[in-house]
Amino acid sequence: MKLTIISKTIDDTNKIGENLAKLAFRGEVLTLSGDLGAGKTTLTKSIGNSLGIKDEINSPTFNILKCYFHEPISLFHIDAYRLEDVRPEQKDIGLEEVIEGNGLCVIEWPAFIDEMIPFDSLSVEILLNDDGSRSFNFDTLSPKYFHILEALKEVFKNA
Ligand SMILES: Nc1ncnc2c1ncn2[C@@H]1O[C@H](COP(=O)(O)OP(=O)(O)OP(=O)(O)O)[C@@H](O)[C@H]1O
Numbered sequence: 522m523k524l525t526i527i528s529k530t531i532d533d534t535n536k537i538g539e540n541l542a543k544l545a546f547r548g549e550v551l552t553l554s555g556d557l558g559a560g561k562t563t564l565t566k567s568i569g570n571s572l573g574i575k576d577e578i579n580s581p582t583f584n585i586l587k588c589y590f591h592e593p594i595s596l597f598h599i600d601a602y603r604l605e606d607v608r609p610e611q612k613d614i615g616l617e618e619v620i621e622g623n624g625l626c627v628i629e630w631p632a633f634i635d636e637m638i639p640f641d642s643l644s645v646e647i648l649l650n651d652d653g654s655r656s657f658n659f660d661t662l663s664p665k666y667f668h669i670l671e672a673l674k675e676v677f678k679n680a
Pocket residue numbers: 528529530531532533534556557558559560561562563564580629653654655
């Protein structure tokens with residue numbers, strides 16, 4: 522199932538994040554790909570804030586992984602950007618356990634850890650448009666995410 526939402530402002534992106542958080546479940550895997558500066562970390566922040574996480578959520582580029590333990594759902598934020606040129610055997614740093622874990626796992630630059638991404642995740646490609654708006658292209662093969670896309674479609678139907 523596919524869905525495209527245009528985000529004209531940060532408020533729109535926050536609204537996407539809020540709705541993703543509302544329907545988040547343990548074991549969810551959300552991948553965020555797209556241009557540099559497109560809004561991947563911005564979306565992750567709004568998801569985290571909407572989950573009720575009070576810590577500052579920032580780009581984990583220099584950490585690769587940040588875990589925000591929280592009830593009822595923890596947020597595991599992976600940024601694979603720095604793993605681009607790393608050999609597969611050296612990427613074995615426990616990310617798979619986190620991805621298969623029981624939180625919401627949000628992954629920036631999933632292409633660089635392609636072999637670890639479950640086929641049934643929810644993928645979002647965020648594209649930066651010429652007018653400054655962002656296209657959020659959602660795509661998933663898994664029915665466990667269909668209701669999330671239906672809900673987002675409803676929220677943005679008049680946008
Ligand atoms: N509609 C919008 N949605 C999201 N971010 C927006 C929007 N309009 C402007 N921005 C700005 O774009 C920037 C997005 O930066 P962000 O760090 O989220 O990008 P990123 O995709 O994580 O980049 P990187 O690939 O470097 O990790 C922020 O400065 C944000 O304020």
